[in-house]
Amino acid sequence: xxxxxxxxxxxxxxxxxxxxxxxxxxxxxxxxxxxxxxxxxxxxxxxxxxxxxxxxxxxxxxxxxxxxxxxxxxxxxxxxxxxxxxxxxxxxxxxxxxxxxxxxxxxxxxxxxxxxxxxxxxxxxxxxxxxxxxxxxxxxxxxxxxxxxxxxxxxxxxxxxxxxxxxxxxxxxxxxxxxxxxxxxxxxxxxxxxxxxxxxxxxxxxxxxxxxxxxxxxxxxxxxxxxxxxxxxxxxxxxxxxxxxxxxxxxxxxxxxxxxxxxxxxxxxxxxxxxxxxxxxxxxxxxxxxxxxxxxxxxxxxxxxxxxxxxxxxxxxxxxxxxxxxxxxxxxxxxxxxxxxxxxxxxxxxxxxxxxxxxxxxxxxxxxxxxxxxxxxxxxxxxxxxxx
Amino acid sequence: xxxxxxxxxxxxxxxxxxxxxxxxxxxxxxxxxxxxxxxxxxxxxxxxxxxxxxxxxxxxxxxxxxxxxxxxxxxxxxxxxxxxxxxxxxxxxxxxxxxxxxxxxxxxxxxxxxxxxxxxxxxxxxxxxxxxxxxxxxxxxxxxxxxxxxxxxxxxxxxxxxxxxxxxxxxxxxxxxxxxxxxxxxxxxxxxxxxxxxxxxxxxxxxxxxxxxxxxxxxxxxxxxxxxxxxxxxxxxxxxxxxxxxxxxxxxxxxxxxxxxx
Numbered sequence: 261x262x263x264x265x266x267x268x269x270x271x272x273x274x275x276x277x278x279x280x281x282x283x284x285x286x287x288x289x290x291x292x293x294x295x296x297x298x299x300x301x302x303x304x305x306x307x308x309x310x311x312x313x314x315x316x317x318x319x320x321x322x323x324x325x326x327x328x329x330x331x332x333x334x335x336x337x338x339x340x341x342x343x344x345x346x347x348x349x350x351x352x353x354x355x356x357x358x359x360x361x362x363x364x365x366x367x368x369x370x371x372x373x374x375x376x377x378x379x380x381x382x383x384x385x386x387x388x389x390x391x392x393x394x395x396x397x398x399x400x401x402x403x404x405x406x407x408x409x410x411x412x413x414x415x416x417x418x419x420x421x422x423x424x425x426x427x428x429x430x431x432x433x434x435x436x437x438x439x440x441x442x443x444x445x446x447x448x449x450x451x452x453x454x455x456x457x458x459x460x461x462x463x464x465x466x467x468x469x470x471x472x473x474x475x476x477x478x479x480x481x482x483x484x485x486x487x488x489x490x491x492x493x494x495x496x497x498x499x500x501x502x503x504x505x506x507x508x509x510x511x512x513x514x515x516x517x518x519x520x521x522x523x524x525x526x527x528x529x530x531x532x533x534x535x536x537x538x539x540x541x542x543x544x545x546x547x548x549x550x551x552x553x554x555x556x557x558x559x560x561x562x563x564x565x566x567x568x569x570x571x572x573x574x575x576x577x578x579x580x581x582x583x584x585x586x587x588x589x590x591x592x593x594x595x596x597x598x599x600x601x602x603x604x605x606x607x608x609x610x611x612x613x614x615x616x617x618x619x620x621x622x623x624x625x626x627x628x629x630x631x632x633x634x635x636x637x638x639x640x641x642x643x644x645x646x647x648x
Numbered sequence: 649x650x651x652x653x654x655x656x657x658x659x660x661x662x663x664x665x666x667x668x669x670x671x672x673x674x675x676x677x678x679x680x681x682x683x684x685x686x687x688x689x690x691x692x693x694x695x696x697x698x699x700x701x702x703x704x705x706x707x708x709x710x711x712x713x714x715x716x717x718x719x720x721x722x723x724x725x726x727x728x729x730x731x732x733x734x735x736x737x738x739x740x741x742x743x744x745x746x747x748x749x750x751x752x753x754x755x756x757x758x759x760x761x762x763x764x765x766x767x768x769x770x771x772x773x774x775x776x777x778x779x780x781x782x783x784x785x786x787x788x789x790x791x792x793x794x795x796x797x798x799x800x801x802x803x804x805x806x807x808x809x810x811x812x813x814x815x816x817x818x819x820x821x822x823x824x825x826x827x828x829x830x831x832x833x834x835x836x837x838x839x840x841x842x843x844x845x846x847x848x849x850x851x852x853x854x855x856x857x858x859x860x861x862x863x864x865x866x867x868x869x870x871x872x873x874x875x876x877x878x879x880x881x882x883x884x885x886x887x888x889x890x891x892x893x894x895x896x897x898x899x900x901x902x903x904x905x906x907x908x909x910x
Binding site for chain 1: 836838839841843
């Protein structure tokens with residue numbers, strides 16, 4: 261098979277090989293059942309913990325491997341070839357962990373990161389609320405100082421790994437009159453007084469991932485659980501999402517690649533009108549477009565990931581691009597995969613119907629693709645204004 | 649607990665080809681992998697170590713490229729490994745192999761437990777585990793399907809599968825066990841393990857290193873001589889029966905009788 265040379269280092273190739281092995285041995289055999297039962301993939305999370313994957317992005321001094329965005333993208337791309345519900349569960353722990361890594365005090369990092377890196381504790385990131393989605397500034401959840409504690413009240417919605425994670429990074433309003441500058445980040449732990457879980461959502465796809473409500477009812481947490489500075493919550497959330505977005509693009513690449521693999525395999529053996537359907541130009545052109553758009557997505561994701569790892573500070577536009585394009589491609593490619601498999605593609609006996617159901621979330625979560633376009637558009641406006 | 653796990657590098661069953669004329673395996677261009685049962689042996693060792701502390705050492709006899717098998721074991725979490733390798737070891741049957749492995753294990757030190765896979769998928773003898781136990785003078789429990797630690801690791805309670813049912817056996821350590829695939833699910837490698845494996849130099853032990861008598865190793869120490877090997881052939885024939893269904897049934901029964909199947 262002719263492959264683009266992305267000049268991976270030996271360590272990066274190891275990450276690819278290992279995550280590929282996990283996908284083949286641990287994820288693919290159980291993905292249909294996990295999807296059907298809406299079962300949280302604890303066994304696979306344990307395998308990933310054993311394999312050191314939860315420490316991929318965490319510095320060595322906190323028990324991790326010190327990898328960057330590129331390493332993270334390589335891992336989730338391979339895992340997504342198996343199941344993006346499993347991959348999202350894995351990736352959500354990094355989304356919850358980044359705020360601690362980026363903005364935590366030394367004490368907070370020492371306290372939380374080693375267990376996160378070892379996969380002993382999953383982390384969840386709580387930003388979204390019923391009335392605060394794309395408009396994150398509309399957060400209603402509040403945190404009020406009370407003596408030596410912060411007291412949280414409100415509800416977070418659609419939180420990935422809610423109820424299963426041990427540690428939660430939560431954005432709440434501390435000074436509502438300041439708008440977006442009035443949000444602050446906090447670390448909440450499962451078992452904290454006044455912290456409970458609401459209903460578990462039933463979803464179109466991504467069904468093995470747990471999506472749940474977090475309920476704060478006079479939830480008291482110690483003062484030292486504030487993350488970053490007071491009023492920095494919105495910046496923390498945006499910085500975290502900027503860093504995570506190429507990873508979502510990489511999930512799109514992996515998912516689309518898996519759908520292409522199924523499509524080509526099927527088209528080569530499905531005979532109609534006396535010949536394999538891959539011999540028909542109608543099918544060939546669909547496959548050609550799928551393969552080409554996937555490779556373009558991969559190249560974009562890797563290039564942006566490497567740019568971030570090289571120390572670029574201003575990367576919101578780039579990471580939005582690295583999320584936008586591959587996830588739109590994933591939706592298109594998985595839809596075409598179902599089309600190529602025809603009636604079989606629509607049946608649950610074949611994996612592509614799940615891939616298509618799953619793909620839709622990639623255009624919605626971690627910022628809808630419309631919001632990504634806003635980010636890119638606004639950045640363009642600013643960049644060109646500077647040029648005069 | 650100090651644990652030794654014996655492993656063997658075998659041809660990858662999914663890529664193996666046969667030389668029909670010579671009746672042998674074609675080894676060129678075929679990848680070598682760790683014998684499947686040996687993954688279960690490694691996993692058994694690692695989970696005992698994780699539970700009780702201690703150290704797992706893998707031992708393999710083979711050509712220098714068997715270092716790859718040791719490295720893979722290290723990537724899975726094994727602490728140490730050694731390849732017992734010498735031109736003199738070539739052509740060993742199970743008698744010579746058990747002698748060689750026993751000398752190597754004795755040289756490596758004292759072990760509480762030696763674990764082997766039930767059998768290797770190339771030779772399929774299932775003799776090396778029991779033979780090694782005899783050489784080491786320790787009890788042997790084969791075909792272990794369940795394992796439970798007793799008396800803080802001084803004893804094991806084992807379920808061993810037999811042809812008609814199973815035995816529950818308690819054994820005091822030191823002992824040797826051979827394990828089935830049903831005992832556990834082997835873990836995947838870890839990134840830290842893979843990195844450690846990449847950097848390590850796998851130590852080699854020669855006949856001299858282990859103090860082996862030359863007459864007892866390799867071809868010289870092997871009373872088993874393979875007279876010939878053949879590859880089974882599978883022939884399929886097809887014949888369409890004619891006539892009414894009842895006549896076809898009669899004809900079919902007749903054919904099956906002629907073929908000695910009925």
